Amino acid sequence: MPTATYNNSMEKGLQLLTLFTGDHPSQRLAEISREAGMPKATALRFLNALTRQGFLRKDSAGAYRLGYRLIELGHRASDQLDLRTIALPYMGALRDALDEAVQIAVIDGTEAVYLEKVDCRQPVRLFTKAGRRAPLHAGACPRLLLAFAPDPLISLVLSERTERRQFTETTPTDPNQLRALSEQTRRTGYSLSFGELEAGSAALAVPLRDYSGNVVATLSVAGPAERFGPDRVPEILAQARHTAAQISREFGFVPIIRS
Amino acid sequence: MPTATYNNSMEKGLQLLTLFTGDHPSQRLAEISREAGMPKATALRFLNALTRQGFLRKDSAGAYRLGYRLIELGHRASDQLDLRTIALPYMGALRDALDEAVQIAVIDGTEAVYLEKVDCRQPVRLFTKAGRRAPLHAGACPRLLLAFAPDPLISLVLSERTERRQFTETTPTDPNQLRALSEQTRRTGYSLSFGELEAGSAALAVPLRDYSGNVVATLSVAGPAERFGPDRVPEILAQARHTAAQISREFGFVPIIRS
DNA sequence: AACAGTGTTTCATTAATTGAAACGCCCGGA
DNA sequence: TCCGGGCGTTTCAATTAATGAAACACTGTT
Structure with a gap:
């Protein structure tokens, strides 16, 4: 044994x-x-x-x-990811621009872990904590990470033998549905979720890339669902993309210019 | 063994x-x-x-x-100290008021550990990291914590058998000198240091108390020494005291009104 | 006083740790 | 191309250190 x-x-x-x-x-x-x-x-x-x-x-x-x-070790691990030096100031600016919570998450094993969170200043807000974890099938951040994950991990998460917990009525658990969502995320470059982890919440997530061009993390804007209507999502997406590009560039990502 | x-x-x-x-x-x-x-x-x-x-x-x-x-665990430990929920916003405001680095530190064993740091925005700044440690005899934060520490710990730190490293020319290492500095800190309610850990730096530290009235942490303002002249220190002290009072109150400290 | 629950210590048992050595792989230099 | 050095990994005998039951001292409640 x-x-x-x-x-x-x-x-x-x-x-x-x-x-x-x-x-x-x-x-x-x-x-x-x-x-x-x-x-x-x-x-x-x-x-x-x-x-x-x-x-x-x-x-x-x-x-x-x-x-x-x-x-102490948490700060050191964070520093080694350049979270405080690179990502946090941009996250703060994005929070200030939208007044919604801004989070950054990565894949750890078969889960997503939210490494940092900058809170909005509104009284009604998304009450989650930095350090929390979520399975890769539910929520804008986890699903974005899944969409760009290596194939073996995608297969494992979507396997018939893997249990995918249904947190709320809107949590996607069907493998075919999740495959379609992942494909959509890869095509559009973002993911959007309403109440998949917590009823009443919403989040929009975009990828963060490093020098290798790989998606290494995700940046999200999250808050109460009623603040994520169709009139506002385009602005959130534009701001999130702009911030993700700034962070990715400092992570060493060089975008390929399309001709 | x-x-x-x-x-x-x-x-x-x-x-x-x-x-x-x-x-x-x-x-x-x-x-x-x-x-x-x-x-x-x-x-x-x-x-x-x-x-x-x-x-x-x-x-x-x-x-x-x-x-x-x-x-993840660092965030959880930090949350359990109410650092992010209570102290960090006030630290941010103090940083904005003075545009100097603001830190919070506690005693861990026989050392001080800096649990959080909010950086100033000036190009010339104090380059230290959250999570760092320092011995209790050197620097405004460690010395403030020492001044309010339990007697057995004070005795241990000031013992002839304990080595007190001399980081710079201004690091106090003599037990009598340190006793005098501690007494002064207890009387005045703050400590001030110039270059005791890093040459060219300065810091002013004040106590943070909780519901028991005990000093449980220290709040400091730190930066390059030339920005801590006699014309500016009173303002730094007043702001630091004000912020410490705010944080202490939320930590449950009830000040005794003197008649 | 009796009992329940706590945290601490002791000690015989044995399970798990340990480290040396062997192995396969990769890379750089001659 | 060959060889040697260094790497990471695995195996296995020796033994060390971990383990858990039980005893103990203490505290608080009835």
């Missing part, structure tokens, strides 16, 4: 970090042990080690919380 | 993450093995496991880079 090409003990310890969610930011040993299905002594050892390395910290009530080392 | 109350294998694996710095964002197995002083087979197992859990990712050249899971 154990395979010699990984370190299963470390992986079990790392998985404890996933227990700390927005709903459960602070947890004590017994709760962690129960939720992880792990004996208290084993869990305590992992927690002690994670705490010593700064990945967790213990608060004054004796409960564990995510530690500052994660913020 | 091995102690049963930690998980030393996991800790060794986690320490590989520290090899990925701004200077070395991308590394291959042999280099990692050499730098960590670890046999290739062992390092490969850790790398495979860290990659499977999303903490590292492998690029097209077969080199490892920090993974998206770190960004």
